[in-house]
Amino acid sequence: MELKIFLLIASICCFAITHVSGYCSITLSQDESLRPKLYKNIGSRKALIHTEGLSYQFNENEVITADCETRVQSPSQFSGKRSIDCKCTTSYIQIDGTSLSKNLPVQCDKIKWNLYESSKQFSWCPTPMASYLLARPLNNIYEYLAGVCYNFDQQQILNIHYAAAYQLSKYQYPTRLQNYSPTVEILDIPNKFVARRIKPTNFKNVEIQEWMKFSQYENHSIIQDPNLYNKSYDKFGGFIELDWWPSLRTGNWRLYEKALREHIEADKEIYDVLAGVSNSIAVPSYENVCRENYTMIDVIYRDNQKIPLYVWHYLKSLKEANGTDVVVIGVNSAFSDFYKEKDLIFCTDICHKLDWLKSAQATFHYKTLGLIFCCDANEVKLSKRLEGIPMASSKPVNSGAQLLPLPLKRPKEEYDDFNEPIRMET
Ligand SMILES: *[C@@H]1O[C@H](CO)[C@@H](O)[C@H](O)[C@H]1NC(C)=O
Ligand SMILES: *[C@@H]1O[C@H](CO)[C@@H](O)[C@H](O)[C@H]1NC(C)=O
Ligand SMILES: *[C@@H]1O[C@H](CO)[C@@H](O)[C@H](O)[C@H]1NC(C)=O
Numbered sequence: 041m042e043l044k045i046f047l048l049i050a051s052i053c054c055f056a057i058t059h060v061s062g063y064c065s066i067t068l069s070q071d072e073s074l075r076p077k078l079y080k081n082i083g084s085r086k087a088l089i090h091t092e093g094l095s096y097q098f099n100e101n102e103v104i105t106a107d108c109e110t111r112v113q114s115p116s117q118f119s120g121k122r123s124i125d126c127k128c129t130t131s132y133i134q135i136d137g138t139s140l141s142k143n144l145p146v147q148c149d150k151i152k153w154n155l156y157e158s159s160k161q162f163s164w165c166p167t168p169m170a171s172y173l174l175a176r177p178l179n180n181i182y183e184y185l186a187g188v189c190y191n192f193d194q195q196q197i198l199n200i201h202y203a204a205a206y207q208l209s210k211y212q213y214p215t216r217l218q219n220y221s222p223t224v225e226i227l228d229i230p231n232k233f234v235a236r237r238i239k240p241t242n243f244k245n246v247e248i249q250e251w252m253k254f255s256q257y258e259n260h261s262i263i264q265d266p267n268l269y270n271k272s273y274d275k276f277g278g279f280i281e282l283d284w285w286p287s288l289r290t291g292n293w294r295l296y297e298k299a300l301r302e303h304i305e306a307d308k309e310i311y312d313v314l315a316g317v318s319n320s321i322a323v324p325s326y327e328n329v330c331r332e333n334y335t336m337i338d339v340i341y342r343d344n345q346k347i348p349l350y351v352w353h354y355l356k357s358l359k360e361a362n363g364t365d366v367v368v369i370g371v372n373s374a375f376s377d378f379y380k381e382k383d384l385i386f387c388t389d390i391c392h393k394l395d396w397l398k399s400a401q402a403t404f405h406y407k408t409l410g411l412i413f414c415c416d417a418n419e420v421k422l423s424k425r426l427e428g429i430p431m432a433s434s435k436p437v438n439s440g441a442q443l444l445p446l447p448l449k450r451p452k453e454e455y456d457d458f459n460e461p462i463r464m465e466t
């Protein structure tokens with residue numbers, strides 16, 4: 041009797057031990073951007089593994105491929121490779137005949153994006169602004185993260201074009217940028233595009249000084265989605281910063297960005313985003329006018345630097361290619377009480393009509409959290425009230441003398457929403 045129990049226990053132990061000893065695990069970094077994609081090898085095919093948590097366990101004789109978007113950083117013996125095959129054996133993980141610990145940390149290099157001048161001006165970037173590409177060489181071609189239109193005169197970003205897609209989507213970068221090539225690389229970005237924080241003493245006018253003390257504008261990135269920022273945009277310093285009114289940035293704009301991110305993940309959405317700044321803030325002045333009256337005076341610091349009045353996202357859904365494009369506009373002014381509301385909100389607000397924005401938009405009209413409104417992109421263009429937003433452009437006029445007879449059917453030139461000419465197949 042006792043012998044039987046002993047044998048039973050012994051066999052359970054044996055089973056448990058051999059079973060446990062068959063497991064291997066790959067441990068992953070806390071930082072999501074450093075994690076490889078893991079694939080199960082099934083015959084000649086590979087199936088993507090959806091990992092939950094910071095380690096992945098697999099069985100003896102299984103082979104897991106760890107694939108880095110950049111290259112492997114650890115295990116260091118394999119640093120520089122794009123992907124490694126990890127085979128679980130009884131007592132170790134084997135990679136290319138090298139035996140390593142059964143508990144193996146695998147980590148990728150951080151994605152490094154470089155800054156280049158673009159071969160030609162983006163069609164949505166008006167002259168004399170400068171067009172820059174954030175890109176990296178990858179297997180002899182370039183991969184593009186974003187396009188930045190920069191205003192040298194005011195030393196501030198005008199707009200940035202990037203893609204916002206759900207986590208496992210193949211579409212992470214905007215295809216539109218492939219019409220442009222990188223030329224000169226700009227090195228040492230933080231020293232070339234120096235970050236700056238406004239000090240009230242930057243202003244000579246005493247009234248403006250007082251208003252600036254009160255409103256506390258801060259330089260922060262135009263990219264406010266924390267995942268996007270941490271993954272790719274935290275190295276560009278002043279190049280992509282603007283002077284934010286903190287109440288808008290940490291108030292309604294944060295709520296909007298959160299709702300957008302949740303919508304993108306939940307609905308497996310993909311957007312081409314053009315994010316930009318327009319116009320400039322003004323503050324009330326009571327000098328030279330009767331007591332209860334005021335005039336609005338422009339806030340300009342250093343030589344020609346301005347604080348944008350509007351921060352906006354032009355959202356172009358690639359999934360619903362036939363849907364209407366929306367522009368979400370934040371009022372970056374601590375002084376909206378001094379404007380008539382219709383002077384600030386210059387188009388029909390449709391935030392409440394967007395399903396994914398329904399719960400977030402409840403506070404969009406509280407001025408203390410920063411006003412936000414949403415409009416049909418066409419209405420915004422027609423209003424001509426947002427400086428720097430791409431306008432629907434008409435066919436360029438041919439002013440030269442007409443030497444050749446006109447073709448019977450003149451090919452119609454069409455432009456898409458960021459003014460990129462649509463090539464017609466002929
Ligand atoms: C803002 O500018 C200052 C320099 O004036 C810089 O140190 C800082 O990193 C910039 N960015 C943020 C987010 O504070
Ligand atoms: C982004 O990085 C900051 C600083 O390293 C960190 O505090 C924050 O939690 C990160 N956010 C995300 C979403 O990863
Ligand atoms: C305030 O200004 C408006 C127009 O600028 C003028 O019509 C009005 O009389 C002024 N009010 C006072 C009290 O001065």
Ligand SMILES: *[C@@H]1O[C@H](CO)[C@@H](O)[C@H](O)[C@H]1NC(C)=O
Pocket residue numbers: 362
């Ligand atoms: C796009 O929408 C218009 C009007 O709503 C419709 O006439 C057209 O057929 C749609 N096109 C596609 C490709 O769905």
